[in-house]
Amino acid sequence: xxxDTTLGLESxxxxxxxxxxxxxxxxxxxxxxxxxxGLLVSAFNHVVDPTHFSLPEQxxxxxxxxxxxxxVYLYLVNSFVVVGFGLLLQMVVSVFAAYALARKxxxxxxxxxxxxxxxxxxxxxxxxxxxxVVLGDLPVxxxxxxxxxxxxxxPVGAWGFSILVMTEFMKEVPVExxxxxxxxxxxxxxxxxxxxxxxxxxxxxxxxxxxFTMIWDQYLLPLIxxxxxxxxxxxxxxxxxxxxxxxxxxVLLAASLLALLPSVIAxxxxxxxxxxxxxxxxxxx
Amino acid sequence: MTVTLSPPRDQVTPRRRxxxxxxxxxLVAWLYLTPALLLFLYFKFIPMFEGLRMSFYEVxxxxxxxxxxxxxxxTILTDSAFTSAMWHTVLLAAGTTAGSILLGxxxxxxxxxxARYLWFVRTAAxxxxxxxxxxxxxxxxxxxxxxxxxxxxxxxxxxGLGPEPFLASEHSSLLSIMGMGIWRAAPYDMMIFVAxxxxxxxxxxxxxxxxxxxLWQRFIKVTLPALRPVFWILFTLxxxxxxxxxxxxxxMTNGGPNGSSEVLMxxxxxxxxxxxxxxxxxxxSLVLFLATLFLTVVVQLVRRRSS
Numbered sequence: 001x002x003x004d005t006t007l008g009l010e011s012x013x014x015x016x017x018x019x020x021x022x023x024x025x026x027x028x029x030x031x032x033x034x035x036x037x038g039l040l041v042s043a044f045n046h047v048v049d050p051t052h053f054s055l056p057e058q059x060x061x062x063x064x065x066x067x068x069x070x071x072v073y074l075y076l077v078n079s080f081v082v083v084g085f086g087l088l089l090q091m092v093v094s095v096f097a098a099y100a101l102a103r104k105x106x107x108x109x110x111x112x113x114x115x116x117x118x119x120x121x122x123x124x125x126x127x128x129x130x131x132x133v134v135l136g137d138l139p140v141x142x143x144x145x146x147x148x149x150x151x152x153x154x155p156v157g158a159w160g161f162s163i164l165v166m167t168e169f170m171k172e173v174p175v176e177x178x179x180x181x182x183x184x185x186x187x188x189x190x191x192x193x194x195x196x197x198x199x200x201x202x203x204x205x206x207x208x209x210x211x212f213t214m215i216w217d218q219y220l221l222p223l224i225x226x227x228x229x230x231x232x233x234x235x236x237x238x239x240x241x242x243x244x245x246x247x248x249x250x251v252l253l254a255a256s257l258l259a260l261l262p263s264v265i266a267x268x269x270x271x272x273x274x275x276x277x278x279x280x281x282x283x284x285x
Numbered sequence: 286m287t288v289t290l291s292p293p294r295d296q297v298t299p300r301r302r303x304x305x306x307x308x309x310x311x312l313v314a315w316l317y318l319t320p321a322l323l324l325f326l327y328f329k330f331i332p333m334f335e336g337l338r339m340s341f342y343e344v345x346x347x348x349x350x351x352x353x354x355x356x357x358x359x360t361i362l363t364d365s366a367f368t369s370a371m372w373h374t375v376l377l378a379a380g381t382t383a384g385s386i387l388l389g390x391x392x393x394x395x396x397x398x399x400a401r402y403l404w405f406v407r408t409a410a411x412x413x414x415x416x417x418x419x420x421x422x423x424x425x426x427x428x429x430x431x432x433x434x435x436x437x438x439x440x441x442x443x444x445g446l447g448p449e450p451f452l453a454s455e456h457s458s459l460l461s462i463m464g465m466g467i468w469r470a471a472p473y474d475m476m477i478f479v480a481x482x483x484x485x486x487x488x489x490x491x492x493x494x495x496x497x498x499x500l501w502q503r504f505i506k507v508t509l510p511a512l513r514p515v516f517w518i519l520f521t522l523x524x525x526x527x528x529x530x531x532x533x534x535x536x537m538t539n540g541g542p543n544g545s546s547e548v549l550m551x552x553x554x555x556x557x558x559x560x561x562x563x564x565x566x567x568x569x570s571l572v573l574f575l576a577t578l579f580l581t582v583v584v585q586l587v588r589r590r591s592s
Contacts, residue, residue: 004330004398004399004487005397005398005481005482005509006394006397006485006490006503006504007394007395007500008500008506009395010400016374022413024395025395025396025402025403027407028392028395028396028406028410029406029409029410031468032410032411032413032468032472033409033410033412034407034426035413035421035424035428035468036413036416036424036552038424038428039424048428048429049430049433050432050435051435052355063422075441075518077303080577087575092320093320093324095320096318096320096321097318097320097321097322098315098444099475100313100314100317101318104311104313104314104317105314106311106314107311109314110463112318112322114320115325116321116325118330119325119330121578121581122329122574123525123529123577124571125529125531125550125573126336126529126569126571126573126574126577127329127333127336127552128570129331129336129554129563129566129567129569130332130333130335130339130567131328131332131555132557133331133332133339133563134327134328134335134559135330136401137579138327139331141329154324154327154328155324155328156450157320157324158320158321158324158325158328158329163321177546179569185422188313189534194507206521208458212376213415214545216417217417217418217419219418219419219530219531219532219535220531220554224558231388233415235418235419235420236419238417238419238420238423238536239423239536241425251482256420256421256423256424257420258329259417259419259420260416260417260420260421260431263415263416263417264412264415264416265413266415267411267415268408271408274415275476278473278476278477278480283440
């Protein structure tokens with residue numbers, strides 16, 4: 001007897017077991033992907049109200065052209081601008097901070113680590129209200145970030161999770177490689193960019209895909225920052241698109257699909273990195 | 286090896302070493318940390334203290350804030366809107382946490398294993414986790430359409446159930462939001478459980494089989510104890526996520542009908558940004574923070590005692 005799995009389903013062979021297993025797994029797949037596949041199909045269908053779903057007789061793009069008239073593509077561009085610059089900033093900040101935490105010895109390191117953990121303990125929702133006040137008038141700088149892309153980008157620039165994942169990874173890079181580079185005369189920045197960074201490419205994938213979904217899924221932050229509907233990101237614009245005179249919920253379906261696809265694609269493309277970050281993040285709490 | 290390859294410049298100026306070592310140390314470290322620390326300071330720590338300060342004030346833009354002591358907190362703990370929102374939040378968090386952990390464990394047991402088709406099932410089932418909450422909430426809101434020919438009502442109609450009002454009724458709005466929450470959270474728990482199951486000592490399974498243990502006994506005595514750490518992590522993560530729930534409720538019901546699905550965050554949002562009562566909203570946020578902190582600490586204590 002083999003003990004590959006707890007239930008030992010693998011060892012049940014034969015036609016009846018095979019059929020039962022097929023039904024079981026098909027059921028699981030349908031329950032968890034059904035709503036998403038349904039959305040994919042209906043977005044290209046003429047669906048006017050939520051009671052008339054049917055398989056499309058003919059695929060149509062009318063929902064997507066209507067979506068353009070309702071500024072959905074503007075919201076989509078806003079989302080991409082925020083996620084593009086936000087992710088770039090977040091990754092640069094994380095890599096720099098992680099390098100210091102993993103490679104340098106300095107006084108106050110324990111305090112810095114404690115501060116990072118504190119930021120991870122405070123859910124974003126909880127500081128959302130005071131954050132709206134702070135963004136309206138930044139202390140010392142006296143700048144107003146409300147109504148600007150910067151207001152949606154800077155607050156996601158530093159993320160404790162990314163920094164810690166990166167730090168853990170950098171600790172694994174052998175010190176000898178770095179020392180060899182230094183003895184060869186490479187300076188601080190050169191060592192960092194030509195030795196450390198290329199070695200960390202797998203971890204960059206992890207923090208990249210997690211950062212992307214994290215920023216793409218931001219809701220309260222853009223809701224607080226946007227002062228004009230032209231600044232909305234796609235997720236917060238969705239609830240204003242619920243009905244349309246001509247295509248009913250069609251616009252909402254098209255826009256929801258556009259809001260869903262990027263993070264689903266990012267996940268499917270970077271699955272290995274995603275799973276890695278998931279288990280390392282969860283196991284370490 | 287590297288020494289012989291190094292350029293002669295290094296041999297000419299060996300005296301630079303102490304200085305560069307210092308530069309390689311603390312100063313450079315703090316330079317690397319500056320961006321992160323500045324961003325954390327401005328967008329995490331200052332708001333945190335600003336929130337704490339505002340919670341003791343009646344915040345009046347242009348007029349100057351007025352100190353009200355614990356009045357805001359008193360309102361939150363006694364006002365019926367807040368107390369029922371707190372109750373709803375706890376119910377929702379508890380239901381979603383329990384549901385997703387149980388379902389996640391069941392799914393993990395079913396889909397663990399090295400087979401290729403199981404990998405496919407796991408990946409497909411995992412998709413809800415990475416989807417944008419606002420968009421799936423809209424999709425579920427449509428599926429929950431209360432008419433008899435709404436999508437979910439048609440499906441449960443095939444087996445003779447329904448029609449249910451789902452989000453449209455005071456009695457089922459919270460449960461309906463919970464349903465979507467479990468759908469989105471269970472695959473995450475499943476993945477973590479699958480990772481945990483890999484670590485279960487297979488020789489113990491063999492030993493159990495030799496002792497004539499049934500599948501159920503083996504599950505209770507061997508598998509579950511091995512999964513205990515995973516269970517605690519998932520419980521803490523899910524409970525905290527449940528307490529801070531906002532987008533799902535805001536999109537699907539916005540607290541309705543008749544306040545039956547109002548949770549703390551939606552109420553805080555309404556008080557803070559729609560009624561402009563920033564002091565009250567900050568106090569509410571702080572109560573929520575204390576609740577999550579309390580939960581984390583209690584879980585840690587229980588965990589330490591049990592191990």
